[in-house]
Amino acid sequence: MVLIIIHSTLFIFTLKTSPVIALIGNPNAGKSSLFNQLTGLRQKTGNFPGVTVDKKSGTWPIDAQTVATIVDFPGIYSIYPKSLDEQIVTDILANPAHPDYPDVSIVVVDAANLHRNLLLFTQVADLGGPVILALNMLDVARQQAKEINAVRLAMRLGVPVVRINARTGEGLDLLKKAVLGQLEEPTLPGKLFFDPAEEIPELIEETKVQYQLETNYLALQYLIQHDGFSFLNRSQQVGLDTLIHNYQFNEQTFQAGETITRYKRIATIAAEVVTNQRAANQPTWSQKLDRYLLHPVWGYAIFGFILLLIFQAIFAWAQPFMDGIDSGVAWLNGQLKESLPPGPLTDLLTDGILAGIGGILVFIPQIAFLFLLVALLEESGYMSRVMVIMDRIMRKFGLNGRSVVPLISGVACAVPAIMATRSIGTRRDRLITILVTPLMSCSARLPIYTILIALVVPSRRILGLFNLQGLALMALYLLGLVSALVAAYILKLFLRTQERGYFIMELPTFKLPRWNHVGLTVWESVRSFVWEAGRVILAISIVLWVLASYGPGDSMDRAEARAKQQHAALATDQLQNIIASDRLEASYAGQFGHFIEPAIRPLGYDWKIGIALLSSFAAREVFVGTMSTIYSIGSGADDSDITIRERLRQEKNPITGGPMYTPALAWSLLIFYVFAMMCMSTLAATQRETKSWKWPTVQLVYMMALAYGSAFITYQLLH
Amino acid sequence: MSKRSVADLKVGERATIQSFNNQLMSLKLLEMGCLPGAEVCLSGKAPLGDPICLNVSGYCLAMRKSEAATILIENVE
Structure with a gap:
């Protein structure tokens, strides 16, 4: 009894x-x-300090005193990284001073692929920290008639082994106990699984002494991987190079030998712990499915059909939800105007803030549909098949099968897409992918496309199946894709390399998506779309409202007086409209717009669009918010419940007297936004990822030139 | 006659891995379970014949033909 009490006090301390x-x-x-099971909604995405690798972390209350921080590391096959994304894992595991250095590592092992998963496990264990093996996917292994004796596995490896089911959450209590046990009194394997000192004792010993390292395997990692270790300074790295040179150490040969030795030892263990009764080489249903998905004809047909489905979903299925939000915002705006006392503050709230925010809220259904479908493709395992069937084609354009994921994610947002290029191991392929990804039409362009297409393309069904507007939208996306490929091809000609590109990838078995x-x-x-974009839009809406509501000196009042004089004969509401428009023209924003009008006139744009172009330079989605604000201010006060789309339709061209938004103008704007690099966050992401100012500059210049040139040609041809 | 490699396999054909002819590529392939002595089976090819899909130690690995050509094989009896 006494012993237990002492023990538990010690434990608390x-x-x-x-x-x-x-x-x-x-x-x-x-x-x-497993990460989602443990952390639920208590998770956040951030960056690992010093680098821009996505870090998913969350909290896990283990018991009354202990709340653990769980860090979800990028998936890796071995401790030797193949790409930037993977490098972070070893960089942290080899550096106990790192703030994310784990007190306990849980290595999740797929029981259906035990050998390959144990390779990584034994490497992590050999580094020296306390580890737990979480044996997952036992149900899949059982389907393949494989039974695994976890107790014997634990005995052979000398570490706690916990059977879990990460999908259903089975075994998490046991995992909790194991973690507490490892924190309190770690069970470490008695000896290294693979001891480099068996082959190169002097070199390992000297490295350990020079760099004050505790384990032999960590010393080996210093020798092989020091170029990628961010925590070593220049002279430490040179010191390791000297050691390697003095001992004539061949890293590659040694590493190959290590892998073979580990697999041999794993095979011995697996023979003891796995009972395999599977009839030899029955094709699984996953393989049968692959015959169609990778088929020369069906493969592409299915992929094309899925893409078409995505665009239909974005345009047609999301429409009712969008209409609902659209009229909801318009109704709220009207209510506010009626119930609040008229004055500049009410105007700011309704015409400035609500108009801007409403312009963004409308697009939630489309973005939700897009991310839903992309997530489903990733989850099911289909995305890997797409990489395989696209690799050959992508290679022609200087890209890589793995570029498909950044390009498809680019349809949602270029920033995470550029970050996703880290999984591309080849430097040149990665750079080209980064440079062309923003040409894929991101969700911020969607609001612009939607409004302008609705203005000039009739909503009609063709072949009884496809909405004409949906097809126009798809055409714009295809234009983005084709231009990305062409740009990649041209970049390939400029960026020559000696590096050998490669594409080796596991095809995961098909799985039902995890709905959570x-x-x-x-x-x-x-x-994040509403929050990140919303903040920028809110700020710009307010600034823009101020600029559009005030002018230098009494210029706006003079404009109003002039309008009253000239159009005295008109009816009141027509007069109101003209006055409002003239006042806007005389404001700061209007004068700004006039200032740049000569530059954009060849594209068909007037000063109002000029204001929207300028304000959307920081982020494209601001365009719609700005248009809402400008046209709310620019129209009389009475028609506040009309939506932005209606306002654009009613807008008259002051020169011709016809509608302002002719097909020529709308298409010129559409083409401009397909190509234009109007997103500060993307440029910042390119700068971070390439660690240079050269590449974001190249990106900005080539995309802007392309946008201006193409919009010019479009307008001049259609005009 | 030069040695056969995985790139020369027909769909459905089996073979045993013997060695590699490119060390850098072999490091990646070894870690993915392509070990000398392991039996492989070409389970399929992408449209245009490249990349290929290789069954090795119970799972499916996609790789380019140029990578497959670095894996030298011998026939299974």
Whole structure:
């Protein structure tokens, strides 16, 4: 009894109250499922300090005193990284001083692919920290008639092994106990699984002494990977180079030998713990499905059909929801105007803020649909098949099969898409992908496309199936894609390299999507779109409202007096409209617009569009908000419940007297926005990822030139 | 006669991995479970015949033909 009490007091003193727990594992081993099970909604996405690799972390209350921080590391096959994304894992695991260095590592192992998963596990264990093996996907293994003896596995490896089901959450209590046990009194394997000192004892010993390292395997990592270790300074790296040179150490040969030795030892263990009764080489249903998905004809047909479905969803299915939000905002605006006392503050709230925010809220259904479908493709395992069937074609254009994911994600937003290029191991392929990804039409362009297409393309069905507007939208997206490929091809000619590109990828088996994952992804993207874009738009809306409501000196009042004089004979509401428009023209914003009008006149734009272009330079989605604000201010006060689309339709061209938004103008604007690099966040992402100012500059210049040139040609041809 | 490689396999054909002719590529392939002595089966080809899909130690690995050509094989009896 006394012993137990002493023990538990010690426990309270020694246990950190917020330990860091790392989730490590192969891609597709169920790491993210486990992460979601453990953290639920208590998770956030941030950056690892010093680098811009996405860091998913969350909190996990283990017991009354302890709330652990769970860090979900990128999926890796081995401790030797193949891409920038993977480098972060070793960079942290080899550096105990790192703030994310784990107190316990949970290695998630796919029981159906035990050998390959154990390779990573044994490497992580050999680094020296406390580890737990979470044996996942036992149900899949069982389907393949494989049974795994977890107790024997634990005995052979010398670490705690916990059977879990990351999808259903089975075994999490046991995992909790194991984590507490490892924090309190770690069970470490008695000896290294692979000890480099068996082959190169002097070199390992000297490295350990020089760099004060505790384990032999960590010393080996210093020798092989020091170029990628951000925590080593220049002279430390040179010191390691000297050691390698002095001992004539061949890293590649040694690493190959290590992998083979590990697999041999794993095979011995697996023979003891796995009972395999599977009849030899029955094709699984996943393989049968692949015969169609990778088929020369069906493969592309299915992919094309899925893309078409996505665009139909974005345009047609989202429409009722959008109409609802649209009229809701217009109704609210009208109510506010009626109930609040008239004055500049009410105007700011309705014409400035609400008009701007409403312009964004409308697009939530489309963005939600887009992310939903992309998440479903990723979750099911289909996206890997797309990479395979697209690799050959992508290679022709200087890209890589893996570029497909950034390009498709680019349809949602270029910033995460550019960050997703880190999984491309080849430097040149990655750079080209970064440079062309923003040509894919992102969701911020969607509001612009939607409004302008609705203005000039009739909503009609053709072949009884496809909406004409949906097809026009798809054409714009295709234009973005084709231009991205052409740009990549041209860049390929300029960027020559000696580096050998490669594409080796596991094709995961097909899985039913995890709906909570999909839900989280959609929620996260909608939230960040509304929040991130919303803040910028709110700020710009206010500034713009001020600029549009005030002018230098009494210029606006003089404009009003002049209008009253000239059009005295007109009816009151017509007069109101003219006055409002003339006042806008005399404001700061109007004068600004006039100032740049000569430059954009060849594209068909007037000063009002000029204001919107300028304000959307920071972020494209501001365009619609700005248009809403400008046309709310520019029209009389009485028609506040008319939507932005109606306002644009009613807008008259002051020169011709016909509608302002002719097909020529609308298409010129559409083409301009397909190509224009109007997004500060994307340029910032390119700068971070390429670590240079040269590439964002190149990106900005080539895309802007392309936008201006194409819009010019479009307008002049259609005009 | 030069050695056969995985790139020369027909769909459905089996073989045993013997060695590699490119060390850098072999590091990646070894880690993915392409070990000397392991049995592989060409399970399929992407449209245009490249990349290929290789069944090795129970799962499916997609790789380009140029990578497959670095894996030298011998026939299974």
